[in-house]
Amino acid sequence: MPQPLIDRYRDFLPVSSSTPVVSLGEGATPLVELPHLSARTGARLLAKVEGANPTGSFKDRGMTMAVSKAVEQGADAVICASTGNTSASAAAYAARAGLRAVVLIPEGKIAAGKLAQALIHGAQVLALDAGFDTALEIVRQIVERHNVSLVNSLNEYRIDGQRTAAYEICDELGDAPDALCIPVGNAGNVSAYSLGFGAYRDAGRTRRVPTLFGFQATGAAPLVLGHPVEDPETVASAIRIGNPARGQQALGAMESSGGQVEAVSDEEILEAYRLLARREGVFCEPASAASVAGALRRASSGGLRAGATVVCVLTGHGLKDPTTAIQESAAVKALPARLDAVEEALFG
Numbered sequence: 001m002p003q004p005l006i007d008r009y010r011d012f013l014p015v016s017s018s019t020p021v022v023s024l025g026e027g028a029t030p031l032v033e034l035p036h037l038s039a040r041t042g043a044r045l046l047a048k049v050e051g052a053n054p055t056g057s058f059k060d061r062g063m064t065m066a067v068s069k070a071v072e073q074g075a076d077a078v079i080c081a082s083t084g085n086t087s088a089s090a091a092a093y094a095a096r097a098g099l100r101a102v103v104l105i106p107e108g109k110i111a112a113g114k115l116a117q118a119l120i121h122g123a124q125v126l127a128l129d130a131g132f133d134t135a136l137e138i139v140r141q142i143v144e145r146h147n148v149s150l151v152n153s154l155n156e157y158r159i160d161g162q163r164t165a166a167y168e169i170c171d172e173l174g175d176a177p178d179a180l181c182i183p184v185g186n187a188g189n190v191s192a193y194s195l196g197f198g199a200y201r202d203a204g205r206t207r208r209v210p211t212l213f214g215f216q217a218t219g220a221a222p223l224v225l226g227h228p229v230e231d232p233e234t235v236a237s238a239i240r241i242g243n244p245a246r247g248q249q250a251l252g253a254m255e256s257s258g259g260q261v262e263a264v265s266d267e268e269i270l271e272a273y274r275l276l277a278r279r280e281g282v283f284c285e286p287a288s289a290a291s292v293a294g295a296l297r298r299a300s301s302g303g304l305r306a307g308a309t310v311v312c313v314l315t316g317h318g319l320k321d322p323t324t325a326i327q328e329s330a331a332v333k334a335l336p337a338r339l340d341a342v343e344e345a346l347f348g
């Protein structure tokens with residue numbers, strides 16, 4: 001197992017020698033060159049492949065911290081509202097720690113892989129007849145009334161843990177990249193990257209911080225519109241959020257870096273999703289592809305400097321959402337089990 005994230009970046013995390021480290025070997029994810037997309041855009045595009053984390057998303061970086069601190073503080077259980085990946089991660093880390101996990105999800109709205117994870121790890125899964133935002137509101141009230149630890153990204157320890165992705169990128173590149181492109185849902189992750197890059201520069205580990213570009217889906221773009229969205233809708237279920245808890249913080253972070261938040265359409269997201277899979281061999285979930293869709297959009301409108309080093313955060317693994325992958329691909333061809341039929345299909 002890789003060294004626990006908490007041990008690798010202990011100097012940058014609010015832990016002590018008495019904090020029990022709950023780890024599944026998270027972090028140390030690959031930073032993969034994207035040669036096809038780099039040639040297409042004129043920038044040097046790299047993907048931070050967060051799907052390589054133990055439960056298949058970046059949420060594990062925050063969850064190792066949140067669950068370790070919950071154990072340290074003597075919580076009876078952890079609880080979250082989730083579009084899917086937070087519940088998968090919370091369920092796994094709680095199982096590891098021997099804690100009870102409760103997850104509230106929007107009914108019928110979470111990808112199959114994520115639901116499977118929450119269930120197999122033994123979380124109590126409650127499906128609400130509501131969107132993510134209402135589920136989060138209920139969770140916030142539960143933790144006020146019971147000894148249960150909230151592990152949504154409102155939990156500061158989640159953000160502390162998620163900063164480590166910025167540290168890894170800087171360690172690998174030898175400095176901060178010119179720009180970071182990242183999907184934005186509840187806006188915790190872009191806030192964490194901003195804090196991470198800032199902390200690394202302040203510690204003298206890098207000379208600069210990157211420009212931060214956040215991308216929401218057109219049908220779930222409250223930060224672009226400047227007001228909450230009542231019924232957010234997008235194929236990118238992980239960012240189907242109408243009222244981001246860290247919206248103001250994230251907007252401030254992006255603006256002060258010289259960047260901004262923008263919307264990309266579902267068509268652009270799915271185009272980037274297919275390109276990554278077919279031309280680069282990288283399979284991410286649809287929400288993750290919003291970062292690459294955004295980079296492509298910026299490149300085509302002159303918004304990416306030629307030769308700039310641009311890291312796109314691929315937040316979750318493609319296997320999380322097999323339904324969309326199959327839907328977006330050509331149908332499987334059924335044939336009789338005969339050589340001539342196979343040859344005919346292959347060579348005409």
Ligand SMILES: *Cc1c(COP(=O)(O)O)cnc(C)c1O
Binds near residue numbers: 186
């Ligand atoms: C959680 C998640 C996001 C959004 O992150 P926020 O911190 O909510 O902005 C994006 N992509 C995937 C795959 C996620 O699981």
